[in-house]
Amino acid sequence: MSKTSRSATKSLVRKLLFTVVGMFAFGFAMVPLYDVICDITGLNGKTGDQIVAVQEPTSVGERLITVQFLAQNSAGMDWGFGANDAQVKVHPGEVKVVSYYAKNSHNYVMTGQAIPSVAPNEAAQYLKKLECFCFQEQVLQPGEQVEMGIRFFIDESIPEHITKLTLSYSLFDITDYESSEAAVTLR
Amino acid sequence: MSAAHDDHHHGPAKGITRWLFTTNHKDIGSLYLWFSFAMFLLGGTFAMVIRAELFQPGLQLVEPNFFNQMTTMHGLIMVFGAVMPAFVGLANWMIPMMIGAPDMALPRMNNWSFWILPFAFAMLSSTLLMDGGAPNFGWTFYAPLSTTYAPASVTFFIFAVHIMGASSIMGSINIIATILNMRAPGMTLMKMPLFVWTWLITAYLLIAVMPVLAGVVTMMLFDIHFGTSFFNAAGGGDPVLFQHVFWFFGHPEVYIMILPAFGVVSAIIPTFARKRLFGYDSMVYATASIAFLSFIVWAHHMFTVGMPIAGELFFMYATMLIAVPTGVKVFNWVATMFRGSMTFETPMLFAIAFVVLFTMGGFTGLMLAITPADFQYHDTYFVVAHFHYVLVPGAVFSIMAATYYWLPKWTGYMYDERLGKLHFWLSFVGVNVLFFPQHFLGLAGMPRRIPDYALQFADFNWISSIGGFLFGASQLILLVVVIKCVKGGKKATAQVWEGAQGLEWTVESPAPYHTFTTPPDPKLIHAQ
């Protein structure tokens, strides 16, 4: 093999390795990229706004909008979990506080994560959360019951035709059974 | 022109090593075609199990879990094991001969891209014997059914898909390199046979989307074994992301399976109509536009996941647009037949059936593109009928047409025309009895992938199963025809068919082991 063809091979191998690393990284970039797309299009009622805190509103509008609160457990998660208020009426720009409850009835420590979703999905971008229990994992001791708050407001730019929106939380069990005491109790 | 007076080259090696170590495009083409036929029979057997269970309401033969494994394995094996390798086999055999090249550009990689396939499918099929059974989540393997809720064998499925993807990518690189670099002098791009053109475009599609498939199964692998949450809402992921990525692969994949079929039919119809293909240029442009459109329509498989209306409208309009270039192709084929001088040998029969039945699949495709109507059709037997119409009397019929068309060139003997016609008519009747009633089942409300059904679906299921058994059994005739033709028969001439045009018909039949070691006479290259 001549010198030039050897260096050509080297540069080809380098390029190929770079492509492989790039593709692998792109795989991991998918979720944030997808979030950006969801943010723009309101796909799935899942937007970046649903999991990050925003700035306080500055003014309050006239209209009254109904906000419903839903809760459901996902498979394998059997905490008591629900909204304390079925629904509230708010003016756009008005800051409201509502609460959910959660109870771990097991005799071991468990960790839960609530995932929010909004219907209709075009309304998702107008529901702004200042504080939410979904921003953190919830660690509950055996038998512990907690009240968990949400401070939110509706953006004033919400379109006229949306008069009711639904905020739903799905509660997932993210306890690390491999390393926690819970594993000992279970097996 | 032929290798007969070329002393530098020798014939094939003897014994098993000929096949294991071969770098000859014709040998590798044959390996691909035989492998694909074996997979066709295996996937067909699974289909027979499905149709037998659905013959009557109630559970008679198999458990629901095994039924789900059958639907999954049937889909995977037919798509990745039967249809795709068959077209790669045809490409291997025919592309070098059609463009006047001595072999594929990368012969050793060619060997490798074939020989990893049997391992992939052995691994995939072995999951049937594992504890917990084979993958049972459908060939579309939607998360989280295929991640959190999957049987343990899913990891083997993932690696099998990786290997199939690697094989397809290598095959495509080889085809592109061959077509772009090894054309004989005088064989300009716009003089290439359409089969070569459609494969060139298909190969680009494959290179674009097979890494996406590899990516999505790798993300599954990470979710299952390494604690990531790409498709798990609990960790901030999204199950719908899986569907977006999968269908970004999946829709071009559909065209990967049909574009080479367009090329085959565009070769056969002019031959038996004894008339040049109508609108060659527009055929090339139509193929390219279909390939482009295939990248921007993926979400029409997901109209019910809850997209915003703007998304639904965009994907509906884009999908409807595909009807335009597809229509152009069908009109061109009809115009080629119009005022021709037609004869109806087996390849022509299959090609005509392709045009009619594929068009019917296209019509239902158009209906499925209409979003509000799709809310009713989605995930019902109407969809099953639609994609089987484009894939069975579409892709599969074109592969059969190609087999009958080029078989004399491969073996040097004419096949048994009577058996060929029998095979065609039984397949034609069988496939329609099998799939046509499924339109009615879907419209009446039967969901797909169910092992048992309500009583109002009983009659059409019964009819469909009968058609299925007929179609399945008649494929054995093809095996008989091919074996008979390999063994002997009437000697075939170089030209074989009276109306055949193109370089492959200028070499003797059977095609010598090495062809075009010196470039063909440019005068032999005609405009298409």
Add this chain to the structure above:
Amino acid sequence: MLPKAKLWLALTVAAVSMFSTNLQAAWDLNMPQGVTQISRETYDLHMQILWWCVAIGVIVFGVMLWSIINHRKSKGAVSATFHESTKVEIVWTIIPFIILILMAIPATRVLTQAYDSSESDLDIQVIGYQWRWEYRYLRQDSLEEEVSFFSSLSTPREQISNELPKDETYLLEVDNPLVIPINKKVRFLVTSNDVIHAWWVPDFAVKKDAIPGFINEIWAIVEEPGVYRGQCAELCGLEHGFMPIVVHAVPQDEYDAWYAGRQEQAVAAQAMSNSAITRDDAMAQGEAIYNRTCLACHQAGGVGLAPAFPALAGSSVVNGDLTANIELLLNGVPGTAMAAYARQLNPVELASTLTYIRNAFGNSTGDLVQPADVNAILEAQ
């Protein structure tokens, strides 16, 4: 697979039922027109596109057939030499394009109507489970008694395994149908507990995926009272074919009475849940619940389906400490397919199921589990 004797029985029943099904079965060829405005418009749209396709098909296949008949070599046809025409190509590119625009206009109109998000009269949360649906009627006020229930397939297993003749509503019947008022806008908020399901009622032209972690909405205004049946439309595992949907659409006053009755039942069930039950009742009710709820995974005779679904026959849990067994049934086993049944079944049903599994399939603990035992553990939690 079935043992031999059962197979013969199955074949006989199948042969007999084939005749009867042939008589009953309607030869449904087309999409139902349905009972909502959207479903009728969808049907019209479907028919319109179908007729366009038929017309195009007749022309294209007509020309082709005519050529096949007339331009064949055996009739002495000599092939023409034309092989291109830009004019013709342009014509048959533009005409289909115009037809597509004509199709897209009504399609867009119907889709826009279906996406109307004006306020509804009644909201129902629909949750998909492997393999049943839960319906929760959303309240205006959290102090109201909540109406929510699970809706599971009620077709007996013997009909599915061909030991009994099949009913007319085979596989399309549930224990607790969804009840909604007619002429009211009912909004369904669809989500899932585990994998992706899809909630579909053909007569309403309503189909939406139920996705874990996300909520999707869809609505219907049903115009005629009646019983409407649908099925899960997304592959969701083992029993995907066995999770039907049944909706009773009734006049408003009937709905109000039903709703009030449901609220009373919920209160009564709580009060009832401490009274004792007899062994015979427990075994009978337990067997029914087992067949409906547990059989898909744990199989007939409690033999299980290794390795994912353990056997109950001879199981160390089922034959072991009662408290541990109750806790397992109430809380499920995280990370496996074993769901938590504390909410899916009431204490009486839970107790009966436990009594049944601890005394059936050759298990002989002799226990008679009382609702009070279950309640004690529920309260301790």
